[in-house]
Amino acid sequence: MVVNSKHSAEQRQCSRCCINDLNRILAHPPIWSDGSFSQALPDLLDIVVDMLHLDFAYVRLKDPVKMEYLEVARTARSLVGAIAPQEVSSVLSTSLGQDPKTWPLIQRIAIGERELSTISLHLGWLPDDTGMLVAASHRAEFPEEAETLRLRIAANQIASGLQEARLFSQRTRVDETTDQEVWRRTKEILALSEDRRQEIVELRRVVESLRVREIDIQLIVDAIPAPLAIMTVDGEVEAVNRPVLEYFGMGADELKRWSTTGAVHPDDVAATISTWRRAVQTGEPYEVESRHRRSDGVYRWFSVRGFPLRDKHGDIVRWCVLQIDVEERKRAEEALRANERNLNLIINTIPGLVWSASADGSADFVNQHYADYVGFDLEHLQGSRWTAAIHPDDRSGMAHAWRSFMTSRRAGEREARLRRFDGTYRWFLFRANPLLDESGNVIKWFGINTDIEDRKRAEEQLRDTQTKLAHMARMTTMSELTASIAHEVNQPLSGIVTNASTCLRMLAADPPNVAGALETVRRTLRDGNRASDIIGRLRSLFNRKAPVARPVDLNEATREVIPLLLNRLHRDGVSLRMEFAEDLPLAAGDRVQLQQVILNLLQNAMDAMSMIDDRPRTLTIRTEREQSNWIRLSVQDSGHGFDGEAIEKLFDAFYTTKDDGMGIGLSVSRSIIENHHGRLWASLNDGWGATFSFSIPRSAESITSAHSLDAKGTLGEGGVTRNV
Ligand code: ADP
Numbered sequence: 001m002v003v004n005s006k007h008s009a010e011q012r013q014c015s016r017c018c019i020n021d022l023n024r025i026l027a028h029p030p031i032w033s034d035g036s037f038s039q040a041l042p043d044l045l046d047i048v049v050d051m052l053h054l055d056f057a058y059v060r061l062k063d064p065v066k067m068e069y070l071e072v073a074r075t076a077r078s079l080v081g082a083i084a085p086q087e088v089s090s091v092l093s094t095s096l097g098q099d100p101k102t103w104p105l106i107q108r109i110a111i112g113e114r115e116l117s118t119i120s121l122h123l124g125w126l127p128d129d130t131g132m133l134v135a136a137s138h139r140a141e142f143p144e145e146a147e148t149l150r151l152r153i154a155a156n157q158i159a160s161g162l163q164e165a166r167l168f169s170q171r172t173r174v175d176e177t178t179d180q181e182v183w184r185r186t187k188e189i190l191a192l193s194e195d196r197r198q199e200i201v202e203l204r205r206v207v208e209s210l211r212v213r214e215i216d217i218q219l220i221v222d223a224i225p226a227p228l229a230i231m232t233v234d235g236e237v238e239a240v241n242r243p244v245l246e247y248f249g250m251g252a253d254e255l256k257r258w259s260t261t262g263a264v265h266p267d268d269v270a271a272t273i274s275t276w277r278r279a280v281q282t283g284e285p286y287e288v289e290s291r292h293r294r295s296d297g298v299y300r301w302f303s304v305r306g307f308p309l310r311d312k313h314g315d316i317v318r319w320c321v322l323q324i325d326v327e328e329r330k331r332a333e334e335a336l337r338a339n340e341r342n343l344n345l346i347i348n349t350i351p352g353l354v355w356s357a358s359a360d361g362s363a364d365f366v367n368q369h370y371a372d373y374v375g376f377d378l379e380h381l382q383g384s385r386w387t388a389a390i391h392p393d394d395r396s397g398m399a400h401a402w403r404s405f406m407t408s409r410r411a412g413e414r415e416a417r418l419r420r421f422d423g424t425y426r427w428f429l430f431r432a433n434p435l436l437d438e439s440g441n442v443i444k445w446f447g448i449n450t451d452i453e454d455r456k457r458a459e460e461q462l463r464d465t466q467t468k469l470a471h472m473a474r475m476t477t478m479s480e481l482t483a484s485i486a487h488e489v490n491q492p493l494s495g496i497v498t499n500a501s502t503c504l505r506m507l508a509a510d511p512p513n514v515a516g517a518l519e520t521v522r523r524t525l526r527d528g529n530r531a532s533d534i535i536g537r538l539r540s541l542f543n544r545k546a547p548v549a550r551p552v553d554l555n556e557a558t559r560e561v562i563p564l565l566l567n568r569l570h571r572d573g574v575s576l577r578m579e580f581a582e583d584l585p586l587a588a589g590d591r592v593q594l595q596q597v598i599l600n601l602l603q604n605a606m607d608a609m610s611m612i613d614d615r616p617r618t619l620t621i622r623t624e625r626e627q628s629n630w631i632r633l634s635v636q637d638s639g640h641g642f643d644g645e646a647i648e649k650l651f652d653a654f655y656t657t658k659d660d661g662m663g664i665g666l667s668v669s670r671s672i673i674e675n676h677h678g679r680l681w682a683s684l685n686d687g688w689g690a691t692f693s694f695s696i697p698r699s700a701e702s703i704t705s706a707h708s709l710d711a712k713g714t715l716g717e718g719g720v721t722r723n724v
Pocket of ligand 1: 600604605608637639640641642650655656657658660661662663664665666667690692
């Protein structure tokens with residue numbers, strides 16, 4: 001390895017100079033024994049000017065004892081006549097700016113015709129610390145690296161002097177005994193008039209002894225398991241305990257710069273500082289919440305509580321600052337707030353008028369919809385004022401219902417009209433639900449009022465439609481009945497007319513046929529009674545009286561209905577088959593009503609086949625004896641049949657699949673048959689179409705007479721299958 005011996009000798013020489021210079025600086029604390037800078041600082045600056053061949057050196061700081069700004073400047077001899085020390089400050093303000101905090105590190109300035117290089121070094125860390133050391137030299141290369149180092153050491157030395165002076169003044173106030181001791185010993189040292197360096201060494205020793213007290217404080221602070229800091233009255237962190245160090249993962253020195261290192265969230269620094277300043281002004285305990293960065297970089301919320309520590313004179317000597325982790329509480333609060341927001345959103349967007357009332361029933365909350373609907377805010381609805389918006393006719397009913405809910409402590413509901421902001425009343429369903437405590441006492445009532453105006457209208461319309469439908473059904477049934485009655489009554493009437501003319505003819509004969517005339521008169525009477533019976537039965541039907549059970553020949557009753565359908569049978573090309581049982585017993589029932597059922601079944605069968613074109617339209621009427629005491633009548637068609645699932649619906653009133661249907665026929669038919677103690681049902685055929693059947697009890701007591709009376713008509717065509 002080649003070594004430039006001359007160069008290394010120069011380097012060694014330079015290093016030696018440097019170390020000597022550093023020793024000179026370090027050996028010269030800038031604080032005097034009374035804690036002031038007045039004498040020590042100019043001496044230190046002289047050393048620096050001399051050492052670095054400066055044109056001037058300047059210090060600006062806040063004297064922690066006198067609490068006022070202090071400026072000291074020392075100039076080189078070469079500058080005499082160019083600038084006086086007392087002018088340095090204004091030259092710097094003009095050249096570098098009014099605010100020392102913003103002075104650039106290195107800058108060229110002009111003094112008269114001279115050009116100087118300046119270096120400005122900060123003396124502290126706190127944001128409001130304006131302490132500065134400025135050194136200036138006309139040398140263009142100033143400051144070199146080694147010079148900067150020396151100046152920094154000087155700046156640190158001044159800063160630590162500042163700190164010591166601060167401690168000095170505080171401790172003086174803390175403990176009078178110690179204070180007196182310090183003074184006594186300091187005076188002793190001064191009295192000795194020894195070498196000044198020795199004095200300072202001794203002074204340092206005294207200060208060190210004071211640090212023992214500091215350690216005591218540290219011990220106490222460390223013993224507290226919660227994060228705790230002790231601050232000086234100037235707001236400087238003096239001591240922090242282990243939990244603080246562990247939490248932040250920083251050293252105590254670094255924590256002193258908490259406002260700029262991110263230890264406290266940048267967004268919370270300003271509030272913390274202003275709270276602190278207020279507390280210092282008032283001397284009152286303070287509390288501020290701020291986010292502190294944990295060693296892993298995560299910020300957590302803390303409640304920072306500071307309270308002053310006072311000496312026996314009541315002067316504040318320290319601030320004790322406790323930091324309580326409130327992250328979980330903050331989160332819970334945020335979750336609660338989010339829940340509240342959510343709940344409010346839900347309550348105000350629910351399509352209903354939501355309200356709550358206290359246990360005594362007086363309203364204490366309404367949602368936005370409620371307020372908007374009635375056009376009042378909560379204030380005008382509170383207590384029992386909400387009832388003013390209820391329709392006058394519904395008010396007493398509502399009050400009664402509300403009282404009964406409260407007495408029973410049970411949920412309840414009531415319909416009432418509620419006035420809208422524009423004066424229109426709409427129907428609402430008021431629903432109230434109690435919130436009960438463990439003993440069953442009401443804590444609160446919650447409720448929702450739902451607008452049922454449209455439903456109410458629909459219900460009314462439905463009722464109206466039902467009434468109309470019922471009327472139409474009655475009319476339809478009546479028209480069908482009228483047709484059947486016309487036929488029914490027509491028969492005996494034509495019998496009467498025929499018999500009457502026969503009677504006339506017999507009486508007009510010579511000799512008159514009296515016996516024959518008597519017979520025809522008897523027949524006339526019989527037919528007259530028959531017509532009267534029909535009308536009577538008709539009345540009983542419309543009076544909804546139970547049918548009068550008489551023996552009825554179903555074959556004959558059916559045959560009487562067929563002529564009413566002949567036109568349509570022909571028009572639709574339906575072939576009718578009648579399969580009547582020969583020995584069909586008489587049924588017990590109302591002939592007209594049973595005929596109405598048969599007519600309806602036949603009409604439905606023809607309707608079901610009206611659209612059928614791909615197969616014969618066949619209608620079969622069948623009567624048969626069922627077991628011993630029952631008679632069945634079936635109407636079978638080859639129509640479209642019905643959906644198997646709709647089998648029970650067919651008999652429901654108003655069920656219809658026809659465009660012009662009423663859905664009444666089968667329902668009326670079933671009730672007629674059931675009034676006859678019988679049964680009406682439907683089934684699908686094996687092939688096409690459906691079969692509708694009813695079975696009713698036979699009339700046991702009249703079977704014989706009925707046979708003898710009507711034997712001819714019934715038996716004549718009974719058992720014959722006939723196509724029409
Ligand atoms: P509507 O006069 O409306 O037809 P009904 O009570 O007589 O009233 O019948 C109700 C419904 O039953 C009909 O709309 C039809 O759907 C069904 N229905 C009745 N008879 C038959 C049948 N023979 N074949 C198929 N469906 C039928």
